[in-house]
Amino acid sequence: MEQYENVAVQTDFHIDSAREAIDALDLQIIEIIQRRQAISLQIQQKRMSEGGTRTVLSREERILDRYATGLGARGTALALNILSLCRGRVTTAEPGAGGGPQGAR
């Protein structure tokens, strides 16, 4: 049998209501990311209109660190995911768009 992290489960704990709570949290996460996308897009637009690059590596690293600090090592993968989601759709290849994480706003 597997051993899993031992967490005290309250006696009156009901899976159905716990799942409803998770569903509500998921909707909050989605809504916040949609807002993040909108703001992020405006930053990209502003930077590009001023002839700047779309991403700033140091800014990106601070965002990755924030998620790793809050959620552990796997938080970094989540942050990369969120940065990717917040990247505006680019229709032609960006000149000089090197590898690595992109999209820090």
Next chain:
Amino acid sequence: MEQYENVAVQTDFHIDSAREAIDALDLQIIEIIQRRQAISLQIQQKRMSEGGTRTVLSREERILDRYATGLGARGTALALNILSLCRGRVTTAEPGAGGGPQGAR
């Protein structure tokens, strides 16, 4: 030059304050996921203590759909990431733990 999604940028738009807003949203996302982890762990514990499996595929698929509906195709990768973050640490290999997404709560 790349073409990017055209978004109207307000004239008084300031990148610094926009980044502060994004930083605040990131902290909210982290905090919500920490809460989701705690609830999710309790559900896993409860299911395992009752001899059930830790994950329910149909539940998982509903969660993936929710993120894809809200955030588009890339929302699915984010959901898989969040499910992974919310999975309790298992110290021994789970019997019958097949491939594919795990950890729906």
